[in-house]
Amino acid sequence: MIERSSFFDFVTYAVMALGLVIIITPFWIVLVAASLSLPEVARVPLTLWPSSHLMENLSAAWSRADLGPKLLNTLVVAGGVTIGKITIAALSAFSIVFFNYRARMLCFWLIFLTLMLPLEVRIVPTYSIAANALLPFQALLDATGITSLVETIAGIRIELNWNLLNSYTGLILPLIATATGTFLYRQFFMTIPDELVEASKMDGSGPMRFFFEVLIPLSRTNMLALATIMFVSSWNQYLWPLLVTTDRPNYGTVVMELKALIPAQNGTPDWNVTMAGALLVMLPPLLVVAFMQRWFVRGLITKDK
Amino acid sequence: MTAISIRNVKKRYGKADIIHGVDLEIQAGEFIVILGPSGCGKSTLLRMIAGLEEITAGEIAIEDRVVNQLEPRERGCAMVFQNYALYPHMTVAGNIGYALKVAGMAKPQREERVLKVAQSVGLEALLARRPGELSGGQRQRVAMARAMVREPKVFLFDEPFSNLDAKLRVAMRGEVRRLHRQLGVTSIFVTHDQTEAMTLADRLVIMNGGHVEQVGKPAEIYNRPVSRFVADFIGSPAMNLLEGEFDAEGHFVHGQGGRIAVSSLNGHRVPGRKIVLGIRPEAVKRTIGPQIGTIPGIVDYVEELGGSRLIHAEVNGNRLVALDTDTEELSSGTPVHFTFDDALHAFSIEDGKRIDIHPA
Numbered sequence: 001m002i003e004r005s006s007f008f009d010f011v012t013y014a015v016m017a018l019g020l021v022i023i024i025t026p027f028w029i030v031l032v033a034a035s036l037s038l039p040e041v042a043r044v045p046l047t048l049w050p051s052s053h054l055m056e057n058l059s060a061a062w063s064r065a066d067l068g069p070k071l072l073n074t075l076v077v078a079g080g081v082t083i084g085k086i087t088i089a090a091l092s093a094f095s096i097v098f099f100n101y102r103a104r105m106l107c108f109w110l111i112f113l114t115l116m117l118p119l120e121v122r123i124v125p126t127y128s129i130a131a132n133a134l135l136p137f138q139a140l141l142d143a144t145g146i147t148s149l150v151e152t153i154a155g156i157r158i159e160l161n162w163n164l165l166n167s168y169t170g171l172i173l174p175l176i177a178t179a180t181g182t183f184l185y186r187q188f189f190m191t192i193p194d195e196l197v198e199a200s201k202m203d204g205s206g207p208m209r210f211f212f213e214v215l216i217p218l219s220r221t222n223m224l225a226l227a228t229i230m231f232v233s234s235w236n237q238y239l240w241p242l243l244v245t246t247d248r249p250n251y252g253t254v255v256m257e258l259k260a261l262i263p264a265q266n267g268t269p270d271w272n273v274t275m276a277g278a279l280l281v282m283l284p285p286l287l288v289v290a291f292m293q294r295w296f297v298r299g300l301i302t303k304d305k
Numbered sequence: 306m307t308a309i310s311i312r313n314v315k316k317r318y319g320k321a322d323i324i325h326g327v328d329l330e331i332q333a334g335e336f337i338v339i340l341g342p343s344g345c346g347k348s349t350l351l352r353m354i355a356g357l358e359e360i361t362a363g364e365i366a367i368e369d370r371v372v373n374q375l376e377p378r379e380r381g382c383a384m385v386f387q388n389y390a391l392y393p394h395m396t397v398a399g400n401i402g403y404a405l406k407v408a409g410m411a412k413p414q415r416e417e418r419v420l421k422v423a424q425s426v427g428l429e430a431l432l433a434r435r436p437g438e439l440s441g442g443q444r445q446r447v448a449m450a451r452a453m454v455r456e457p458k459v460f461l462f463d464e465p466f467s468n469l470d471a472k473l474r475v476a477m478r479g480e481v482r483r484l485h486r487q488l489g490v491t492s493i494f495v496t497h498d499q500t501e502a503m504t505l506a507d508r509l510v511i512m513n514g515g516h517v518e519q520v521g522k523p524a525e526i527y528n529r530p531v532s533r534f535v536a537d538f539i540g541s542p543a544m545n546l547l548e549g550e551f552d553a554e555g556h557f558v559h560g561q562g563g564r565i566a567v568s569s570l571n572g573h574r575v576p577g578r579k580i581v582l583g584i585r586p587e588a589v590k591r592t593i594g595p596q597i598g599t600i601p602g603i604v605d606y607v608e609e610l611g612g613s614r615l616i617h618a619e620v621n622g623n624r625l626v627a628l629d630t631d632t633e634e635l636s637s638g639t640p641v642h643f644t645f646d647d648a649l650h651a652f653s654i655e656d657g658k659r660i661d662i663h664p665a
């Protein structure tokens with residue numbers, strides 16, 4: 001029901017304005033603090049009006065946290081995770097929706113269940129897999145007795161080892177499985193009329209051709225919406241990169257580096273530099289959202305086409 | 306030459322039998338219309354020919370090649386779907402040419418073929434549009450062009466006009482007829498609209514409950530329905546069907562003692578034998594006043610059709626519909642008298658099979 005009265009309009013606008021203030025205030029504080037000099041930032045009460053030291057703070061943060069290579073690292077990781085997630089989600093939803101096999105629903109529910117198992121819950125097993133990605137196969141070989149068999153016959157001990165720690169693969173691969181994405185794609189694929197599938201069969205196109213030439217173009221808005229969410233969330237990943245990268249100079253990400261910008265307990269309380277660093281770190285996801293928001297909203301709302 | 310032969314084809318979904326053994330031979334270049342009430346299995350049969358539906362038992366052969374195990378694309382059929390099923394993200398040209406693109410045809414030849422087909426259905430000005438920008442009739446044309454462009458051996462139409470308005474439907478009917486005359490491609494057209502079926506078909510296949518009831522030319526089916534179902538299903542308004550039996554004098558007695566003199570049907574007029582007598586509304590004539598051999602009735606209501614009208618009357622407890630071209634005012638409750646042309650149909654009351662009045 002849509003009611004139009006000036007009082008109601010006023011209330012709506014007031015609520016919206018309040019929401020805006022709540023959301024924008026932290027950003028404003030970051031922006032202001034990043035532009036202050038050291039004495040200014042230490043002043044009580046909090047300064048709420050920007051000063052003129054933004055550029056020097058930015059460059060201080062940039063060099064102190066080595067943000068150049070770190071931003072590049074993060075871009076590679078976030079980009080990789082996003083692309084991987086979309087690929088996996090689209091393919092698994094394609095399988096679940098358009099193919100008829102016995103374990104279809106089982107697969108769907110297994111994927112769906114992982115919604116309840118975020119990375120934080122399964123961090124230890126995930127880490128041990130990352131430390132040796134072939135561990136499950138080794139365990140399989142051990143359990144079936146093949147290892148000992150080969151050892152007695154050939155005298156060779158089978159040791160499978162593929163270490164993903166301190167590598168882009170390790171940063172990306174364990175994060176790309178996504179139940180949310182699969183679910184989003186599934187919902188979209190289910191709106192595709194059967195006749196379209198049949199028409200493409202009659203036109204002689206096989207499943208993969210149908211996937212690439214019909215489904216992917218049709219799901220473009222969904223894909224962009226998904227990409228936006230995934231990019232922002234993987235950009236903000238903290239726990240996993242912290243765990244798998246001990247080689248910080250080469251594989252550290254910006255969110256981890258933020259920690260390095262926080263003043264030490266007895267060091268100089270230069271929060272202005274910290275805030276300048278935060279500003280730099282949150283800029284790329286902000287830009288992505290700003291750039292994609294039109295698609296983002298359309299992809300999540302529209303059901304037609 | 307036989308284009309398609311369907312031999313004892315059955316379809317079962319789980320435990321439900323949808324089609325119970327259909328046999329049909331279709332000659333090359335024929336226009337076959339499959340007609341039946343919804344749920345009779347007509348679309349399923351079509352989809353089995355197309356390869357979109359697995360064949361549970363029996364065989365389908367296209368040009369003497371059994372196609373049971375072939376993929377749709379290998380069967381040489383093109384299909385026009387009920388909801389057009391156009392690719393929304395492709396232009397009209399893209400839609401029409403997609404099958405050729407899949408088949409790996411080079412772009413210049415493809416464009417040439419698409420243009421030629423588009424011209425033949427009057428779409429050449431719309432090639433750059435997307436389906437979303439077209440009207441229903443135009444989308445239907447695109448769907449037909451898409452089927453034609455592959456130069457298939459068989460056209461399959463799955464109730465293609467059911468989303469169009471009445472006027473457009475008539476126009477598209479003409480179009481399909483014209484294209485069939487031009488191209489001469491064997492076509493199978495599924496519909497539940499009997500006017501569409503009668504006007505399009507070289508031969509009509511009437512299906513009911515997973516069986517083929519009758520196959521024949523439209524006029525043949527109209528004039529000699531082989532069963533009570535076909536008699537009832539074909540013809541609008543529907544045939545009058547009266548249940549009754551013969552008395553000692555050989556008159557047909559129905560309802561509450563109504564008697565109809567039947568001159569034909571020799572040898573079947575055994576006293577006490579029960580049959581269903583079928584009379585087309587157009588064979589029922591109204592007479593001025595009672596005469597010898599007329600049957601009296603009372604007007605229930607009159608349906609005005611413009612050039613003619615339908616008189617719904619009560620005759621001895623039964624309902625009778627007569628097609629009348631008179632303009633005399635008839636109000637509800639007016640007594641009327643009817644006489645019949647001798648074009649009667651008789652059906653067995655037990656199995657609904659036709660009893661031949663005029664043995665062929």
